[in-house]
Amino acid sequence: MGKTIVEKILAKAAEKPEVSPGEYVKVGKTVRFVLMGTDSTPKVGPAFQRLGWDKLWDPTKVMVAPDHCGAYTRVGSITTNREAHRLNSEWARSMGVPEENIMELGRVGNCHHLAVEKGWALPGSVYLSGPDGHTITVGGVGCFGSCLSASANFFMRFGWTWFRVPESIKFNITGKLKDGIMGRDVYEYILGLIGPTGAIYQVMEFTGPVMEDMSIDGRLSMCCLAMFTGAKLGIVNPDQKVIDWFKARTNVPFEPLVSDPDAKYAKVYEIDGSKIEPQVVVPPHRQTGVKNIKDVEGTPVTNAFIGSCASGRDEDLMMAARILKGRKVHSKVMFNVTPGSSDSMARSDKAGYISTLLDAGCLICAPGCGMCPGFYTPLAKNEVCITSSTTNIPGRMGDPSAQVYLGSPATVAASAIEGKITDPRKYL
Amino acid sequence: MALKFKGKVWVFGDNLDVDYEILSFRELDAGIIAPDKMGEWAMRVVDPDFAKKVKKGDIMVVGTNMGCGHDHYLSNVAIKQSGIDCVIAESFDRNFFRNSIAVGLPIIEYPGINKLAKQGDELSLDLKVGTIKNLTTGKSGKFKPFPDFLLEIVDAGGLEKFGNKLIAEGREQ
Ligand code: SF4
Numbered sequence: 142m143g144k145t146i147v148e149k150i151l152a153k154a155a156e157k158p159e160v161s162p163g164e165y166v167k168v169g170k171t172v173r174f175v176l177m178g179t180d181s182t183p184k185v186g187p188a189f190q191r192l193g194w195d196k197l198w199d200p201t202k203v204m205v206a207p208d209h210c211g212a213y214t215r216v217g218s219i220t221t222n223r224e225a226h227r228l229n230s231e232w233a234r235s236m237g238v239p240e241e242n243i244m245e246l247g248r249v250g251n252c253h254h255l256a257v258e259k260g261w262a263l264p265g266s267v268y269l270s271g272p273d274g275h276t277i278t279v280g281g282v283g284c285f286g287s288c289l290s291a292s293a294n295f296f297m298r299f300g301w302t303w304f305r306v307p308e309s310i311k312f313n314i315t316g317k318l319k320d321g322i323m324g325r326d327v328y329e330y331i332l333g334l335i336g337p338t339g340a341i342y343q344v345m346e347f348t349g350p351v352m353e354d355m356s357i358d359g360r361l362s363m364c365c366l367a368m369f370t371g372a373k374l375g376i377v378n379p380d381q382k383v384i385d386w387f388k389a390r391t392n393v394p395f396e397p398l399v400s401d402p403d404a405k406y407a408k409v410y411e412i413d414g415s416k417i418e419p420q421v422v423v424p425p426h427r428q429t430g431v432k433n434i435k436d437v438e439g440t441p442v443t444n445a446f447i448g449s450c451a452s453g454r455d456e457d458l459m460m461a462a463r464i465l466k467g468r469k470v471h472s473k474v475m476f477n478v479t480p481g482s483s484d485s486m487a488r489s490d491k492a493g494y495i496s497t498l499l500d501a502g503c504l505i506c507a508p509g510c511g512m513c514p515g516f517y518t519p520l521a522k523n524e525v526c527i528t529s530s531t532t533n534i535p536g537r538m539g540d541p542s543a544q545v546y547l548g549s550p551a552t553v554a555a556s557a558i559e560g561k562i563t564d565p566r567k568y569l
Numbered sequence: 570m571a572l573k574f575k576g577k578v579w580v581f582g583d584n585l586d587v588d589y590e591i592l593s594f595r596e597l598d599a600g601i602i603a604p605d606k607m608g609e610w611a612m613r614v615v616d617p618d619f620a621k622k623v624k625k626g627d628i629m630v631v632g633t634n635m636g637c638g639h640d641h642y643l644s645n646v647a648i649k650q651s652g653i654d655c656v657i658a659e660s661f662d663r664n665f666f667r668n669s670i671a672v673g674l675p676i677i678e679y680p681g682i683n684k685l686a687k688q689g690d691e692l693s694l695d696l697k698v699g700t701i702k703n704l705t706t707g708k709s710g711k712f713k714p715f716p717d718f719l720l721e722i723v724d725a726g727g728l729e730k731f732g733n734k735l736i737a738e739g740r741e742q
Contacts, residue, residue, distance in 0.1 A: 165716045192729055194736075274640045274664055290664055291642035291671035295728040299741055303719060305666070338584065341634050341660050371634050373663045536595075 143401025145309040146378055147344045150285045150398055154267040162308040162407075169301030173393055174261040175289070176270035177233065177297065178208025178252050179226040185271070186232035188294050198300030200237035204261060205230055206244040207509075208252035208272050222246065250482030250508030253278040253450040257361060258484045260390030262286060264379040264397035269296065274368055275450045275531065281361030282386070283379030283397055307373045308407040309344040309400075314351035316415035321566045323460065324359025325452065325529055325549040327351065328366045328375075329420035331412070333431035341371035343407060346400065351414035352377055357386060358456035365451045366531065419564055421527075422547035426534045434552065434564050442527045444520060445470075445557035446538075447550045448479030448511035449530035455485050455492075457529065457550035462494035464554040464568045465501035471560035476503045477518050479511025503557075515539045527556045572696040572724055574655045574675070575704075576627040580688045581615060583632035587644035587665060590614050591636065597643065607643060608650030625652040628694070630686045632658070635676075636665020642672055649674040655694060657682045657701070670719065673727025677701075679712050696720060 144152070144159060152159050155166035177185060189195070197203055207226045223246050230243050249255050253275050256262040262279035268286045270276045271293035279286035287304070289296050296302045312331060331345075345367050352360065360377045367375030378399040387395060419434040447457055461478060470476045478498055480486035486508050489495050495505060506517045513530035520526055520539030526546065528538070533545035548556070551565035558568065581590075588594035592610055596602045602610050612619040629648065635658040636644065645668045648656065656669065656676040669676040675696060679685075682701075686692055690705040699714035715723065725731035735741045 163713070165719055167718060192733065194732065272640075288640050288664065290640040291645070291668040292728055295671070295732050298732060299735065307663075338634050342663055342666075371637065371662070 142405060143403035145344070145346060145404040145406070146283060146376055146398055146400045147285060147309055147346070147374075148306060148404070149400075150265060150267060151304060151306050153265065153396075153398070154285070160306045162306050164306045165303055166306060167301055167303050168267055172202065172267050172269055173263060174202055174204055174268060175296060176204050176206060176208070176252055176256065176261070177229065177293070178206060178270060178272040179222060179229050185229065185294060185297070189298070192294075194294075194298045197236045197238070197297050200233075201239055201242070203233060203238050203297060204242050204244070205233045205238060206249050206252055206255055207246045208270070247507065248483055250480065250485070251450050251453070251510050253365065254454070254481035254485065254508075256286070257282055257357075258390070258482050260387050260393070263387060263391070263393065263395035264383055265395055269302070275365050277367055277374035278361050278365035278450050280364035280367065280374045280376035281357060282383045283377060283399070285376070286374060307342055307344050309346050309404070310340055311346050311348060311406040311409045312412055313409060314347065314349040314412045314414045316351065316413050317354065318351055318414050318417060319566070321551050321569050322417055322419065323456075323549040323551055324355055324362045325366075326417055326420045327359075327414065328363040329422055329431050329547070330417045331410075332366075332370055332422075333420065334410070334412075335370055337370060339370045340367075342373050345370065345372045345375040346406075347375060347377050348400070349412075349414070353380065356456050357382060358454035361454065362451050362457075369532070419549060419552050419566070421552065421562060422533060424533050424535070424544045424546065426532070434548070434562065437546065437562050438564060440546065440562040441525060442546070442556055442561060443474060443524045444518075444526035445474055445476040445553050446479070446512040446526060446528040446530055447553050448477070448481065448506075449513035450481065450510070451531045452529035452550050453479055453481035453485070453511070455488055458485070458489040458494040458498070459492065460551045461503075461554040462497040464551060464565060465503070465558065466497050468501055468558050468568070470502040470557045474557050474560050475518065476557040477506060477512050478503045479506040479517060480508045483508050512538050520545070527553050527562060529553050572720060573694065574626070574628060574696075575691070575693040576654060577624065578686045578688060578690045578692050579619070579623060579627055579629050579653070580683070580686070581612065581629065581631045583659075584634045584637055585615075585631060586638040587636050587641045588638050591644040592647040594641065605650075607647035608652065611647040611651040611653075620651055623652045626654050627652055628692050629653045629656045630658075630682055631656065632683060633660045635659075635661040636669075637662045640664035640668065642668035645669045645672045645674050657686070657694070659683060670722055671728045673723070673725075673730065675723050677712060679710065681710065685710055696723060
């Protein structure tokens with residue numbers, strides 16, 4: 142019988158001929174990169190010291206980067222993010238991590254963007270990071286991502302961890318998306334369909350003509366959000382686009398894997414992509430509901446934000462620039478655009494998106510998580526924000542009384558022009 | 570830590586979020602919750618007196634999607650500190666599951682546990698064999714036990730202790 146992409150990746154990583162859902166596997170040797178992030182793991186060094194652990198299993202595989210920090214944030218009791226990163230880097234150097242594996246603050250951005258930009262999250266492989274559940278973003282390039290969290294130190298010392306092989310749900314998305322509809326809308330549409338517990342501990346495998354058409358950026362955005370349906374991860378079968386992307390970024394050999402046509406799924410959803418309208422998730426939080434834009438159009442907003450691991454990629458900035466070209470952000474709106482990575486910012490600058498956005502009156506921040514966790518320009522009391530970042534639980538982006546609506550970067554840009562939630566298609 | 574448990578059941582509901590119901594991230598982030606006092610804050614949002622009532626060795630029974638939200642493992646530590654020795658869930662969040670094993674809080678997925686065990690029942694559990702017995706009602710059930718390498722992590726009391734065991738026994742490869 143056929144196997145899904147995730148079953149194949151885990152079998153290969155566990156060096157087994159095949160694995161099935163429910164099975165537990167040990168994964169180690171085949172992992173090429175593990176990220177040690179600053180923000181979530183500044184206590185790695187002290188923990189090793191306390192435990193008397195004096196080496197890493199393979200220092201050449203450990204990458205050190207500021208993870209989901211902003212350039213300005215504090216990390217617990219440590220004064221600045223830069224200091225936390227320096228302490229981490231110094232410890233990593235003392236453990237033999239090569240200099241080229243250590244990324245300095247200001248040259249990177251959000252760690253989930255980084256994994257794909259730098260070619261660490263290889264298609265067909267397992268990619269691990271110490272911090273943060275949104276590591277699953279890399280599913281967009283056919284990579285099995287997982288954060289290690291409480292298993293991070295053990296992995297760095299002993300070089301293995303374990304997984305329970307998940308079942309997969311297939312979302313076959315047919316037809317063609319209308320102009321102005323983005324990966325973000327597709328995911329929120331599915332969330333509306335199956336609900337916040339619709340895929341608990343399962344893989345959401347997104348396939349079909351819509352996914353084939355979709356940019357890598359759109360796929361990453363969808364997989365980043367997969368956790369909000371309870372899923373273990375989201376994944377897209379890698380194609381030539383993805384292969385070319387990684388060939389241009391790494392010399393490390395990789396073998397893309399894809400699902401067999403007769404693979405077994407817990408459930409299959411058929412979705413007509415051409416029917417999907419812009420989607421907006423309304424406050425106070427995701428469970429409250431996903432709506433078609435026409436149900437919330439006209440809601441006044443005071444803030445807009447494009448960025449986070451769910452957006453802030455080239456395509457998102459391009460879409461915002463397309464909508465804002467020759468137009469102005471509404472006088473009562475502060476529109477923060479935070480590119481996800483330095484690389485993406487540089488490309489968007491060359492392409493002219495950044496200057497278009499500046500001309501329109503956007504605030505461009507240093508690459509990172511931006512407003513998503515309230516690091517940059519946090520929301521004040523009773524402000525109303527439309528954003529393409531990850532989530533809208535109260536207090537997430539600043540004051541708990543602030544209201545956060547979630548939509549695609551296109552919807553965010555159009556709403557910023559009008560100062561109220563606006564269907565982006567009128568500006569295309 | 571052993572692989573057999575016996576204790577009184579505390580039942581909680583579905584979709585318990587690591588940063589809200591299980592352990593308030595707000596208080597944690599603000600430094601109000603001391604690292605060794607997390608047990609006193611466990612489940613406080615749902616049951617303010619839980620920490621006072623729960624006894625060492627008790628068992629937590631929960632619904633679906635246990636530990637949803639972020640990968641914040643201090644919630645797992647808080648449950649463990651409260652005295653709970655083992656969690657049985659209808660289903661759980663991936664990160665919560667992995668973090669539980671990592672910090673030495675055994676966790677079992679058992680669809681149907683809410684029918685098998687009610688608040689206050691006495692439950693016994695054998696992780697190695699894969700059996701649950703409700704000593705109050707006499708009902709019992711079976712589950713697929715963890716593979717040996719995972720049982721060894723649980724038995725050692727989590728990954729840190731397990732790691733030290735590997736080093737002590739020269740098995741670190
Ligand atoms: S952008 Fe937001 S969700 Fe993503 S890693 Fe940063 S803080 Fe977390």
